[in-house]
Amino acid sequence: MNSLPVSIGNEIKRIRKGKRMTQADLCQGICSQAEISKIENGRNSPTIDLLQQIAKRLRVPMSMLFRDQYKSEQFRECDRLLTGLLRNHQFEELMDQIEEIKSQSTNKEILLLLEYFKIISGERTKKVDFRTSISQLGHLTDTEEVWFESPQMYLRIKMAMANFYFENKQFIHSESVYEEILNLNYDTIELKKMRIKIIYNHAQQLSFQQNYQKGLQVVAVGIQESLALDDASFLGHFYYQRGYFTKKTNGALQDIKRDFTLSYSLFKAFEMPSYEQLVIDSHEEFLLYKF
Amino acid sequence: MIPLSTSIGYHLRQIRLEKNLTQKEVCKDICSQAELSKIEQGKVSATIDMIQKIARRLNVSVLQLFEEDTQSMIFREYDHKFTKLFRNEQFDEVIVFAKKTVDLPLYSSIHLLARYFELIALEGKKSLDYRSCISQLSFVADNEEVWYESPIMYLRIKLAIANYYYLNQQYVHSRKIYEELLKMDFETEELKHLRLKILYNHAQQLFFQGDYKEGLKVTELGIDESIIRKNSSFSGHFYYQRANFKEKLDYEMETVKEDYSLSYSLFAALNLERYVEIVETGRTDYLLFKF
Numbered sequence: 001m002n003s004l005p006v007s008i009g010n011e012i013k014r015i016r017k018g019k020r021m022t023q024a025d026l027c028q029g030i031c032s033q034a035e036i037s038k039i040e041n042g043r044n045s046p047t048i049d050l051l052q053q054i055a056k057r058l059r060v061p062m063s064m065l066f067r068d069q070y071k072s073e074q075f076r077e078c079d080r081l082l083t084g085l086l087r088n089h090q091f092e093e094l095m096d097q098i099e100e101i102k103s104q105s106t107n108k109e110i111l112l113l114l115e116y117f118k119i120i121s122g123e124r125t126k127k128v129d130f131r132t133s134i135s136q137l138g139h140l141t142d143t144e145e146v147w148f149e150s151p152q153m154y155l156r157i158k159m160a161m162a163n164f165y166f167e168n169k170q171f172i173h174s175e176s177v178y179e180e181i182l183n184l185n186y187d188t189i190e191l192k193k194m195r196i197k198i199i200y201n202h203a204q205q206l207s208f209q210q211n212y213q214k215g216l217q218v219v220a221v222g223i224q225e226s227l228a229l230d231d232a233s234f235l236g237h238f239y240y241q242r243g244y245f246t247k248k249t250n251g252a253l254q255d256i257k258r259d260f261t262l263s264y265s266l267f268k269a270f271e272m273p274s275y276e277q278l279v280i281d282s283h284e285e286f287l288l289y290k291f
Numbered sequence: 292m293i294p295l296s297t298s299i300g301y302h303l304r305q306i307r308l309e310k311n312l313t314q315k316e317v318c319k320d321i322c323s324q325a326e327l328s329k330i331e332q333g334k335v336s337a338t339i340d341m342i343q344k345i346a347r348r349l350n351v352s353v354l355q356l357f358e359e360d361t362q363s364m365i366f367r368e369y370d371h372k373f374t375k376l377f378r379n380e381q382f383d384e385v386i387v388f389a390k391k392t393v394d395l396p397l398y399s400s401i402h403l404l405a406r407y408f409e410l411i412a413l414e415g416k417k418s419l420d421y422r423s424c425i426s427q428l429s430f431v432a433d434n435e436e437v438w439y440e441s442p443i444m445y446l447r448i449k450l451a452i453a454n455y456y457y458l459n460q461q462y463v464h465s466r467k468i469y470e471e472l473l474k475m476d477f478e479t480e481e482l483k484h485l486r487l488k489i490l491y492n493h494a495q496q497l498f499f500q501g502d503y504k505e506g507l508k509v510t511e512l513g514i515d516e517s518i519i520r521k522n523s524s525f526s527g528h529f530y531y532q533r534a535n536f537k538e539k540l541d542y543e544m545e546t547v548k549e550d551y552s553l554s555y556s557l558f559a560a561l562n563l564e565r566y567v568e569i570v571e572t573g574r575t576d577y578l579l580f581k582f
Binding site: 004005008045046047048049050051052055056058059060061062063064065066148151185187188189226227230231232233235239254258261262264265266268269270271288289291 | 294295296299336337338339340341342343347350351352353354355357436438439440441442478479480481484517518521522523524526530549552553556557559560561562579580581582
């Protein structure tokens with residue numbers, strides 16, 4: 001099944017309505033109203049040039065037509081709900097919700113999300129052994145389709161696998177999952193940002209494994225890529241990790257102080273008070289200043 | 292303007308050649324070789340469906356093909372090359388490269404980029420005075436196609452115009468442009484990113500105009516938006532600016548010091564050595580610590 005024309009159609013309709021335009025306004029001089037109607041319903045796959053004319057008439061950049069707001073909002077909403085339930089260990093409620101959403105949704109990405117939560121919940125309640133859970137998760141990512149249709153879900157599933165291996169001290173396996181996914185082709189900004197999160201998790205794991213040398217290498221990549229993307233999400237964490245690894249490998253005191261101070265400043269500047277407190281509680285003696 | 296199908300066809304061909312694939316290998320089970328050949332040459336406008344299948348075979352995301360602006364790798368490559376030549380004041384090389392670029396069937400945004408660099412290079416070597424440069428840049432930006440074909444380029448050109456006014460102490464004019472730009476819809480991530488630069492420049496211009504109260508407001512908006520977007524690009528600059536404004540507005544010494552120290556740390560965390568030095572030498576008495 002191909003969902004791209006459907007999502008493009010949804011997006012055209014959403015933007016058109018947002019701009020209070022009728023189908024007739026939109027198609028005038030471009031194509032017939034019947035055609036626009038089919039495109040909006042996802043029953044026709046438009047050509048590039050037609051799509052360009054539609055974007056022009058709607059006065060939006062072409063790339064906006066490729067984001068399905070409605071679909072991604074639905075997805076985010078489900079995700080928020082299920083993540084909350086999982087975090088609070090409300091497993092029965094979680095299963096009920098999964099069934100409920102499943103009966104109403106046809107969206108592939110959401111269905112994948114449901115499968116993912118079902119497997120995680122099975123493992124967390126110890127109804128299913130972690131090895132079986134891992135192989136179930138692996139099954140979800142087996143088809144080549146998943147990486148293309150929902151790279152975010154693909155990576156999330158892989159990270160869950162790495163995490164199960166890690167929790168069960170199968171470090172070699174979790175390590176190889178990280179290596180596998182870090183070798184993928186991250187060609188959009190969104191994916192590149194996700195990669196930064198993976199790098200952070202990887203470094204966290206290396207920290208628990210006390211593999212500080214490798215941790216230092218991984219963190220260096222994380223810092224470099226965060227800077228290239230101007231992404232502050234994990235930058236404070238990376239400097240914290242680097243300070244910690246440097247300390248553990250008996251690096252220069254000056255470098256350690258610098259890194260903890262940088263991470264403290266980043267948490268302060270980007271208003272992440274709980275992390276700011278964490279640096280103070282755990283490494284106050286290394287801070288060069290404090291507010 | 293070049294039809295998008297031509298630029299996409301050209302781009303697909305480049306990717307195919309880079310991957311050492313033949314047309315035959317790419318079109319297998321998707322379309323005939325003759326058809327792929329026509330698509331690559333931009334002789335037919337393919338449907339989105341077809342483009343998606345080809346993109347998949349080439350292992351690139353469809354979104355990447357349609358993200359004409361700075362998100363696309365090819366735009367970045369050109370931008371990088373132009374910027375480098377321009378920074379080194381190799382104005383003649385910029386002009387030659389711009390002319391060559393315009394002759395290739397590339398995305399419109401890249402053509403705009405070339406046109407933009409050509410004009411600012413002409414101004415750079417003083418073949419064009421700043422007023423004529425402004426009027427030619429305005430002519431490019433105000434073509435009604437530019438805003439939706441490449442909002443990023445639209446904003447960049449406008450910013451360049453504001454900057455020329457600013458450098459020539461025409462603050463009233465530059466202020467007007469910033470205020471207009473900030474009222475626009477910034478719908479995509481890339482545009483929101485550029486908005487930070489506009490806020491920074493605007494606050495800078497208000498500083499020189501002596502409007503510190505308004506400037507402080509603009510800077511704080513910049514800080515808030517950087518935090519929400521977790522975008523580090525101007526974070527050091529904004530805290531530095533805030534300290535400047537607070538100093539002028541006679542805020543308590545302690546908060547001024549905190550802002551300078553924070554900006555100092557941020558510049559260090561972002562590897563902006565030149566700015567680290569500026570704070571260190573220019574604001575030494577205000578720093579709560581030094582590395």
